[in-house]
Amino acid sequence: MKKVIFIIVSLLIVGLLAWTLYYVYQKSQEKAISFETEEPYYTDIIQKTVATGSVVPRREIDIKPVVSGIIDQLLVEPGMQVKEGDVLARIKVIPDMVSLNNAENRVDRAKIARDNAIVDFTRNQTLFDQGVISKADFQPFQLAKKNAETELEGAEDNLRIIREGASKKNSATANTLVRSTITGMVLAVPIEIGNSVIEVNNFNEGTTIATIADMSDLIFEGKVDESEVGKIKEGMDLILTIGAIENLDFNAVLEYISPKGIEENGAIQFEIKAAVNAKSDQFIRAGYSANANVVLARRDSVLAINEGLVQYENETDTYVDVKTGEQTYDRRKVELGLSDGIKVQVLSGVGAGDAIKVWNQPITEE
Missing domain, CATH: 2.40.50.100 (RNA polymerase II/Efflux pump adaptor protein, barrel-sandwich hybrid domain)
Known part of the structure; x- marks a missing residue:
């Protein structure tokens, strides 16, 4: 019995020792580490600053x-x-009662004066026709009759204006x-x-x-922070993004930058205006909110890489790691051009098809 127990204990000790040796061996083996890679690509790079505002008619x-x-x-x-x-x-004019009363009284007086002038004119015309009085004596009565009729006409027009807002002669252009x-x-x-x-x-x-x-002539009115206003100038191109119109951008040209800033929420803002080149088949409603991307610089169809692939040394030298073999990388110095904060133009150092290491994203292979 003691012999059986001894054999079992011995086997357990040997098994434990073997498992320990295997575990130590496995821990001593380094796991293969590889990195993701990205290739340079051709794209447009636009360096811009953003202004918020709205689209409004130039003449409202x-x-x-x-x-x-x-x-x-x-x-x-x-x-x-x-x-x-x-x-x-x-x-419809609501007349002032005092003015209306005065105008009615003026008409009444004008009618009395006209009637009296007609009586004098008729009496003296008979005398003139009979040759009793001369032409010179008859003319004052003619003049008095015409003046009385003109005064009545003017008084009636004045009353009409007070009542209706328009005279008889100018009814087509009434106020x-x-x-x-x-x-x-x-x-x-x-x-x-x-x-x-x-x-x-x-x-x-x-x-x-x-x-x-005039909805055919629209402008963008927005505001730019003081930290960005020094980078823009009249004549620059803008790309408008209107929130209510999806998947469609509009071009605009910067026309005006305010010489004086306004404080808003603790920051100084400068007003800008830009002429919108609206498309003929797209109706833009007045008051649409919009974001204007002010194009500071632009490069079309240039070789670029993602900004995150670039490493910096001594604050001036820039380089990337280019894959040359299985888990082997070659550090290359690159010359960079325009950047929009996400992607950057590559002037020299790498070409299309090079696999550049994403150095901060290692992948451990089991």
Whole structure:
């Protein structure tokens, strides 16, 4: 029995020793390590800065009345195209009672004066026809009759203007007819029939009847941070990305940079404006929010690599590791050009087809 126990213990000790030796051997073997690689490729590199803003019409006009009253007719609605001079609305004038009373009294006095002038004219015309009085004596009565008729006509026109806002002679160009001052699209009509409106005067800007804009001439209005404004200048190209229009970019040309900055949220912002080259088959609505990529520099169809593949030495030398064999890499100095922060142009050092090590992404092979 003791012999059997001895044999079993001996076998256990030998097995444990063998497993220990195997474990130590496995731990001593280094696992193969390889790296991912990427190849240079041809692409366009655009160095840009981003400005946020919106797309608005260059000319946007608020149409306001020149007389106060109540909207009697409204002839337009948002989205309609109008031409300069088209009637947008008609205003019913609410006359001032004092002015109306004075105008009515003036008409009454003018009628009395006219009737009296007609009586004198008729009496003296009979005498003139009979040869009792001369032509010179008759002419003052003719003149008095014409003056009285003219005064009555003027008093009646004045009363008509106070009541209706237009005279008999100029009814086609009455102040009660609100007309468009430009050709364009109606963007908004903030009033309705029956609303009271106030005329433009020295003390009030007046009620807006409609907002009209030329939608064929759009601009981008945005703001650029003070750290970027020194890099841009008038005439630079912009690439507009409109949030409401997916997968479509628009070109624009920078026209204006504000000479004065405005503080917003602790940072100084400078206003910029750019002319938008809208496509004929794409309608851009006024007020769309947009991001403008200001093109600082551009290289088209150049050899490039990802910025993360580049390693730096002494803050001036740049190099990459190019795969030359199985798990062997050759360090090569490269000359770089324009960078957009993600990819960088390669001027010399590597070519298309070279496998460049992604040095910070090792892959351990089991």
